[in-house]
Amino acid sequence: QVQLVESGGGLVQPGGSLRLSCAASGSIFSINAMAWYRQAPGKQREWVASITTSGSTYYADSVKGRFTISRDNAKNTVYLQMNSLKPEDTAVYYCNRRLATENDNWGQGTQVTVSS
Numbered sequence: 001q002v003q004l005v006e007s008g009g010g011l012v013q014p015g016g017s018l019r020l021s022c023a024a025s026g027s028i029f030s031i032n033a034m035a036w037y038r039q040a041p042g043k044q045r046e047w048v049a050s051i052t053t054s055g056s057t058y059y060a061d062s063v064k065g066r067f068t069i070s071r072d073n074a075k076n077t078v079y080l081q082m083n084s085l086k087p088e089d090t091a092v093y094y095c096n097r098r099l100a101t102e103n104d105n106w107g108q109g110t111q112v113t114v115s116s
Contacts, residue, residue, distance in 0.1 A: 011113045012113070014114055017081070017082060019080070030076075032097040036050075037093070037094045039091055082112070090112060091111075
């Protein structure tokens with residue numbers, strides 16, 4: 001069974017930084033590009049960033065230049081370094097395989113709140 005455990009969220013002031021981590025079960029991690037998604041209150045879940053098994057990265061325009069996705073294949077872990085955070089980055093952040101749908105298994109997510 002797929003297991004995804006996100007961590008690292010918290011409350012941060014605008015302009016601050018956070019580093020999110022996601023521990024994924026080997027069955028999903030080893031063969032898939034991985035991604036981060038987020039869901040703000042009252043909004044649909046949206047894609048934030050992806051990283052392929054070979055390390056190629058892709059970002060939504062809203063986070064490009066501020067967020068960095070990375071993965072540690074030995075630890076089955078994917079990270080999201082978030083810098084220059086804005087109030088509009090406030091959301092619950094999730095990780096999953098790239099192109100995951102609502103029918104996939106999802107973790108509990110980690111809350112990121114950007115506020116002064």
